[in-house]
Amino acid sequence: MxxxxxxxxxxxxxxxxxxxxxxxxxxxxxxxxxxxxxxxxxxxVKAIIQSLCGSINNDGSLFLGTKGAQVLTNAKIPNTRIIIVGNYLVAVKLLNHNGDEAGDVAGDLTCQPNDGTIQPMPINILETEYDLYCSTVEIPGVDLVSITSLNYYFAYCN
Structure with missing residues (x-):
């Protein structure tokens, strides 16, 4: 190497x-x-995740993945999996009781900022409302996608 x-x-x-x-x-x-x-x-990666989680209060959760679709940490939203489906695009998948994908929650969501600001993307997962804030981050040459989800009762950052 x-x-x-x-x-x-x-x-x-x-x-x-x-x-x-x-x-x-x-x-x-x-x-x-x-x-x-x-x-x-x-x-x-653990240190980077802990640093990013430090800025998220107790009602938040963090997803971090590479643009090459490698998941570094998954958001703690019950019965879901977030995946990177393309450049600046992510999808939230609903999981069944076996952990298998059972469908899309909201289709593909874009992570490109609108006029330089990150806008919340409201989604409903199993009767619970979440706001997702998606952005891109470059950490020493590796392009990452970061999603912060906010919900008071169910999401948390570990």
């Missing part, structure tokens, strides 16, 4: 499991130094 990174003069960024524990994800960023070596920076 090092030789490949040295040959790539632009550097690279990606998400991968930790070398120590496969359950821990890292965001890795490499930069080439004068064509002779590379510098690797790594950021623990």
């Amino acid at each position: 090092l030789q490949k990174d040295v040959e790539n003069t632009n550097g690279t960024a990606f998400v991968r499991p930790s070398w120590i524990n496969n359950d821990d994800l890292l965001i890795l960023n490499t930069s080439v130094v004068d064509g002779r070596g590379a510098i690797f920076l790594e950021f623990e």
Whole structure:
């Protein structure tokens, strides 16, 4: 991997499991130094999630995923799964009691800001109202999609 990174003069960024524990994800960023070596920076996904969750009060929940559709943390909305379906597009899927997808909650939702502001996307899931705030984030070269869901009774950030 090092030789490949040295040959790539632009550097690279990606998400991968930790070398120590496969359950821990890292965001890795490499930069080439004068064509002779590379510098690797790594950021623990857990630390990034904890930092983002720190700004969400107890009635909020966080979804974070890469634009390549890798889920880093899923929102804690009961009986649902959020998936990335395209560039700046996400879908909220309803799950049955076995955890299998049973349908769409609201179709595809866009995460592109409107005039530079993030607008709430109200959705109803099993008689409960949620406001979803979707945005894109770039953390050391990795494009991410972030969704904050707000509902007082059921959602929480862990």
